[in-house]
Amino acid sequence: MTVDPYDVPASGLVIDEDRGHLPYRLVHGEALVAAAAWAAGAAGVDLLDQTTPWEVAAERGSPVLLHDALCPMTPPDFLARCVEIAEARDVVVVGVRPVTDTVKELHDGRLGATVDRDRLVSVCSPIVLPARVVADVDGLPTRDFVALLAWLRSAYDVEMVEAPAAARRVASDDDIRLLEAMTGPVSR
Known part of the structure; x- marks a missing residue:
């Protein structure tokens, strides 16, 4: 059976594995993992259960959106745009944010030169x-987005797309409070 990929919505997985307790913390009164799932659904993505065999996604003949539960406020329109780019250009698409911190080289335990931030990105969500x-x-060799990006770049064309600030990845309760201050409540 031939499937027209434009007739089948993208499949999606919200990745919460190996992310500790943070995916179950609250942002605007909802668990981060739930907020991420609602955003994917609002983007027109058919979410699959984490236990769904990879072959099921492959048989659908459509893209797969991987959404990090630690990027819960990624706007649905950005997720949908990334799916569209992946379909139209037949490339892996990765949401990234610019690096704003000062980054230094380290040599034998000593700080070295400052790294040009223009050459750096922070991986966020999604990966399509x-x-x-x-x-x-x-299947996925890893659910760590940075390691997955490295693996994908070794074999496929990858396009990095700058994500909006709301797509930032959280790493602490303080990050969640900051994300909550810069975004509105989750809409279902």
Whole structure:
């Protein structure tokens, strides 16, 4: 059976594995993982259960959107745009944020030169695999987005798309409070 990828919505997974307790903390009164799931649904993505075999996603013949539960306020329109880019250009699409911190080289325990921030990005959400890549792999080798990006770049064309500030990845309760201050309540 031939499937027209434009007739089948993208599949999606909200990744909360190996992220500690943070995906279950609250932002605007909702668990981060729930906020991420609602955003993916609002973007027109069919969410799959984490236990769904990879072959099921591959058989659908559509892209797979991976949404990090630690980027819960990523706007649905940005998620949808990333899916559209992956479909139209047949490339892996990765949401990234600019690095604003000062980064230094480290040599033998001593601080070295300042790294040019223009060469750096912070990986956030989503990672969208076009249907061709979904069919080509036997599953995800890792759910760590940075390691996954490195693996994908070794074999596929990857396009990094600057994500809005609301898509930032949280790493602490303080980050959640900051994200909450800069965004509105989750809409379902």
